[in-house]
Amino acid sequence: MxxxxxxxxxxxxxxxxxxxxxxxxxxxxxxxxxxxxxxxxxxxxxxxxxxxxxxxxxxxxxxxxxxxxxxxxxxxxxxxxxxxxxxxxxxxxxxxxxxDVYGIEQALAEAGVPAPRSALVLGGGATAASALAALRNLGLGEATLAVREPARAGETLAVAERLGVALRVERLDKLDALLDVDLVVSTLPGRAADEHAVRLARVPALFDVVYSPWPTAAALAVRQAGGTVVGGFAMLxxxxxxxxxxxxxxxxxxxxxxxxxxxxxxxxxxxxxx
Incomplete structure (x- = not known):
């Protein structure tokens, strides 16, 4: 076979x-x-x-x-x-x-991350769509999406509508104002989230879907600040x-x-x- x-x-x-x-x-x-x-x-x-x-x-x-x-x-x-x-x-x-949705749910559970009351998703591709589904399955009815170009988030907004998730779309350069959440899920490619490492250090939990190279600067910043970090390998x-x-x-x-x-x-x- x-x-x-x-x-x-x-x-x-x-x-x-x-x-x-x-x-x-x-x-x-x-x-x-x-x-x-x-x-x-x-x-x-x-x-x-x-x-x-x-x-x-x-x-x-x-x-x-x-x-x-x-x-x-x-x-x-x-x-x-x-x-x-x-x-x-x-x-x-x-x-x-x-x-992928199952992978995200299991990765969060394995790391002991409780069902979030609020969440921010970075990036708007296929993995972001799966992250929204996982958050919906964990009981979240609304979330925020941060992307470089909100005008190009139409596909992800359509996903959120099918999922029944109320999605607010913001610009990634406004990240400072968006981090008062229980969980950040970064679906940004490579080490793109690393430029935001200092800002992300204040969140209680980060799920960074990158698995190589690992750990990313963003993951290290959250871990050193006492937060919970979930890496992409667990999802994979x-x-x-x-x-x-x-x-x-x-x-x-x-x-x-x-x-x-x-x-x-x-x-x-x-x-x-x-």
């Missing part, structure tokens, strides 16, 4: 290490998991060319939204957030789902756990084996060369 992760760029994806560790621990000797460089333009042809025993696909940037019209069915959650990071092949069809791990469940049809996925494999690969990548 085959599975794979698709995206562009894809060479640094941790998904193969996580999924292969699960297969090994579960005794799924006939399973393989690969990585393919696939952009939006190549996605339709890639899906059409699949043959043989495929269980599913993991999708990363920029495919989570582009895949929706190519699927036979899409889960209600994936429709709400406007993106599927998971494709399951069953009953002769391709079915889309979203495990738990969304992959749910993907393995969906693709294999099994429960009891070996979370700790997957965690160890992912952490070992991250350590290898961060080790000095030579």
């Amino acid at each position: 085959r599975a794979a992760v698709l995206g562009s760029p894809i060479e640094h994806s941790l998904s193969p290490f996580l999924h292969r560790a699960a297969y090994a621990a579960m005794g799924l000797d006939g399973w393989r998991y690969d990585a393919f460089e696939v952009g939006e333009d190549r996605l339709p042809a890639f899906l059409a060319a699949l043959d043989g025993p495929w269980a599913g696909l993991s999708l990363t940037m920029p495919l989570k939204r582009a895949v929706l019209p190519l699927l036979d069915s899409v889960s209600e959650l994936a429709v709400e957030v406007g993106g599927a990071n998971t494709v399951i092949f069953r009953d002769g069809g391709a079915h889309g789902d979203n495990t 791990l738990h969304q992959a756990v749910r993907q393995v469940e969906l693709m294999t049809g099994r429960t009891g996925v070996p979370v700790e084996a997957m965690r160890a494999a992912g952490e070992a690969e991250l350590s290898r990548r961060s080790a000095p060369a030579g």
Whole structure:
């Protein structure tokens, strides 16, 4: 049985290490998991060319939204957030789902972050949409979104409306006035949140979706000030756990084996060369 992760760029994806560790621990000797460089333009042809025993696909940037019209069915959650990071092949069809929301919820729970009464989300992409869904599932009916260009937040506003979340959109350069919240979720790419590290140090909890390099300056600032920090690796791990469940049809996925494999690969990548 085959599975794979698709995206562009894809060479640094941790998904193969996580999924292969699960297969090994579960005794799924006939399973393989690969990585393919696939952009939006190549996605339709890639899906059409699949043959043989495929269980599913993991999708990363920029495919989570582009895949929706190519699927036979899409889960209600994936429709709400406007993106599927998971494709399951069953009953002769391709079915889309979203495990990023589950990953965020589990990462927060694992770190002991209580359900927030107020939250601020930085950035307006696909991960921000999943963060809003996770906050909704945790009982939050309203949130604030901070982006560089509020005029370009239309897609995220549409997601919030589908989720039933009242969303206020503000400019990221007004961050100082927005930090009186229980939780900040930064979905900004790379180390983009680091320029705000001093400001973010005053929040009680930060979820920074970056996992490499880690820790970010923003995460360090919050941790040193006594706040709770959640990193992107925990989200990546738990969304992959749910993907393995969906693709294999099994429960009891070996979370700790997957965690160890992912952490070992991250350590290898961060080790000095030579």
